[in-house]
Amino acid sequence: MKSTLPASFYQRAATGLGPVLLNKLLVASDGRTGRIVEVEAYTGSDDPASHSHRGKTQRNATMFGPPGLLYVYLSYGIHWCANVVCGSDGEGTAVLIRALEPVAGLQRMREARTKARRDLDLCRGPARLAQALGITGDDDGTDLVDGPFRLVDDGVPPPPAPVVTTRIGISRATDLPWRWYVPDNPHVSRL
Numbered sequence: 001m002k003s004t005l006p007a008s009f010y011q012r013a014a015t016g017l018g019p020v021l022l023n024k025l026l027v028a029s030d031g032r033t034g035r036i037v038e039v040e041a042y043t044g045s046d047d048p049a050s051h052s053h054r055g056k057t058q059r060n061a062t063m064f065g066p067p068g069l070l071y072v073y074l075s076y077g078i079h080w081c082a083n084v085v086c087g088s089d090g091e092g093t094a095v096l097i098r099a100l101e102p103v104a105g106l107q108r109m110r111e112a113r114t115k116a117r118r119d120l121d122l123c124r125g126p127a128r129l130a131q132a133l134g135i136t137g138d139d140d141g142t143d144l145v146d147g148p149f150r151l152v153d154d155g156v157p158p159p160p161a162p163v164v165t166t167r168i169g170i171s172r173a174t175d176l177p178w179r180w181y182v183p184d185n186p187h188v189s190r191l
Contacts, residue, residue: 005144005151010067010086014041014093017086019180021095021151022158025103026082028133029148032108034100034123035156038181038188040167042083044092048172052092062141065089070149072130072140079127082135084144084151098179100129101187109133125189159183 005024010017018041027033042050044063051060051073062071063085071083071094083094100123102109109122109132116122116132123129130136135149144151162180167173168189181188 002152002154004146005068005153007066007068007145009151010084010144011088012086014043014086014095015178017041017084018095018178019162020158021084021097022162022180022182023156025152025154026097026100026129026133027150027152028105028135030105030108030134032105032133033103034129034133035103036097036099036151037101037185038097038099039179040096040098041178042094042096043178044087047176050092050094052094056092060092063092063094065091068144070135070139070142070144070147072135072137072142074137075127080130080136081126082130082133082139082149096126097129098126099124099181099185099187099189100132101185102132120186124187 018039021036024036044052052063056064066089067086069085071085075081083096085094087093102122113132122132164177165179167179
C-alpha cells in the first residue's frame, strides 16, 4: 500500500532523514516516479557546504522551513537540483536527492532527457533526476505532502546497511560522512 509521507516525517535532523529517505518514492503529478537510491545531508549554519551556512537569503529561503517542502536551486547556472527540507522551522537544513531508480513514467522521462543514452542514466545524478521528473525553479517551495511532487512510502524499507561515504561534488566540509546510498544499486551517481 502506498502512502504519502506526513509532514511530521520531515521533522528530524538532515543526518537522520537522509538514510530513511532511501527506497522512498518521489512521485510527480503526471505519474513519473523514481525510487530514491542516493542522498546527501546539509545541516545548516554549522555546515560550510550548505546553502544556508551564512543565513537566510532570497535564494535559500525555502531551506528555512517549514519541513516537508521541496527546495530547488540552480546549480552552476544551468541545472536544477531538488532537496527535501527537514529539521525545525527556521533551521535551514535539507537533504539533497542525488539519484533515483526510475519506476514509472519512463517514456516521459526519456522525452525530458533526450540526451540519456540508456534508461540507467535517466535519473543518475541530481540534475538528471530533476530534468527527468520535470522539476524546475518554479517548484521551489512545493509542499511534498499535497503538492505536485510527493514523497511516498510503498512498503520498501530503507536498506539495513546503506553505504555511507563523504559527500561529493562540493569543495567545503568534504570530510563529513553524510552521503548514503542503496548498496549495489546501478542507478547511484558515479564518482
